[in-house]
Amino acid sequence: MYRPKTTLEQWRILQAVVDCGGYAHAAAKLNKSQSSLNHAVAKLQNQLDVQLLEVRGRKAYLTEAGEVMLRRSRHLTQNVQELEVLAESINQDWEPQITLAVDLAYPKPLLYPVLKDFYPDSRGSRLRILDTVITGTEEAITQGWADIVLTGMVPKGYLGEPIAEMQFIAVCHPEHPLAKMPSPVDPNELMHHLQLVIKDTSQTPNEKQGWLKSELRWTVSQFDTAIELMLQGLGFCWLPEHKVCDKINQEKLVKLDIKGSSFRKMVMWMVHPRPDGLGPGSQLLSDCILAHRQIKHTIKSTEEQPCK
Template identity: 70%
Template sequence: MYRAKTTLEQWRILQAVVDHGGYAHAAAHLNKSQSSLNHAVAKLQDQLNVKLLEVKGRKAFLTEAGEVMLRRSRHLTQNVQDLEELAANINQDWEPEITIAVDLAYPKKLLYPALKSFYPESRGSRLRIIETVLTGTEEAITQAWADIVISPLMPRGFLGEPIAECSLHPVCHPEHQLAALDGPVELNDLQQHLQLVIKDTSNTPSEKQGWLKSEQRWTVSTFETAIDLLLQNIGFCWLPDFIIEDLIASKSLHRLPIKGSSLRPLICYVVKPKPDSCGPGTHLLYQTLIQQSTFNSFYNSSLSDSYTNSYKE
């Protein structure tokens, strides 16, 4: 039978040293002495006979081999954490707190009926509703800091159920220079004007989603602030249809026709980042969100109608 040379604690220490940029900050985070961390990592390297870290100045950097080992170690420590959380959920009837991360692109008016239905069955569980954007939503799934995530992004390796669809539209004030252009707006025209951007809630945002080519860019935290600025004839912004439909109807805002793409369609999914270790309350809320969704019934109805029509033909 194979006996491990290393311990989970050694791998957790290595992860902390890398994540916090060195031994000193990692020691403060773990509430351990810096010398104990040095000893643990040195012993880990000796046991494996592999150089994992190189210290340059006051910072520790991963070697090429260290990057591979660290990445695999995160799966190891996460699997152990999931096992322990699963055991805890098996031993308790109901989780005391449920965290749900909701991307701002999801129309929250669809969320409230599900929460109202869930409340009588919640058995006193505290519910934390955290609003997220872009990479912040993705990290809620990949880092599993939320029990349930409603997201228009689906990271590789995860599954979810579609519960809503919406679209993002470029809008500005009716008197903005872009609104006065004849015909569809060219991308070069957009690049010359101020773009309002909703702040990514991740600590390490990644600009890989959406159109972000304007040199002039203001970042705000909420759609409400973006709209307030737009109503003052400041900039343009991509906003969800459910946010702007009344403002477009009242001609308070102008929807920009853009050559090549005047909207970005989105499908929002409900995801359980750790499906095997979620508690009964999380599972009930997840199922309630799916049952309250009109997306699935519409989708299934469309499939049924399509099948029936094909059969008749």
């Protein structure tokens, strides 16, 4: 019978050292001494007879072999976590707390009737509803810290149920120079104007989505902040149509017709990061979400007014 040379704790320490960029920060995150982490990684390398890390300056970097081993180790620790969550789910009748991660782009008015239906049968479960953006939403799935995730992108290896469809449009103030240019606006013109960007909620953001070529960008944490700035004549921004439809109808903002990209359509999905460990409360909430899905219709503004 095969006996492993290494432990899960060693692999978790290696992952923390890499994710935190060094032993000092990893030690603070894990509440362990730096020397114990050094010893654990050194022992791991000796047991495997493979160099996984090399230290340059104050930072630890993965070797090529380390990159391969680390990637496989993440699957291992994730599988163990899912197995333990499954056991916990089997042993309890109803989860005491449910975490719902909602991408900031998802229209909150669609969520309110869901929660109204869920509440009478929630059996006192504490519900955490957390706003996430871009990589932060993806991490809620891949790191498994949420029970249900409403997202605009399903990561590789996961399944999702489509629940809504929406559009992102570029907007600015009517007096902004971009609004006065002949339509369609040349995308190269955008590079010379202030772009407002919504902050990624991940601790390690990865800006890999959307147009981000402007030489000057301001980052804000909420759509409403971007809208308020544009109402003052500052910048342009891509936003969900339902968030700015009323401002467009009131002629306080205008929709930009950009050559090659008049709008971007996004399908919103419901994803279960740990489907095998889904408790009865989370299942009930999922059923309520599906009962109110709006995938057959493009989401309009909360006032149900079409944008001009």
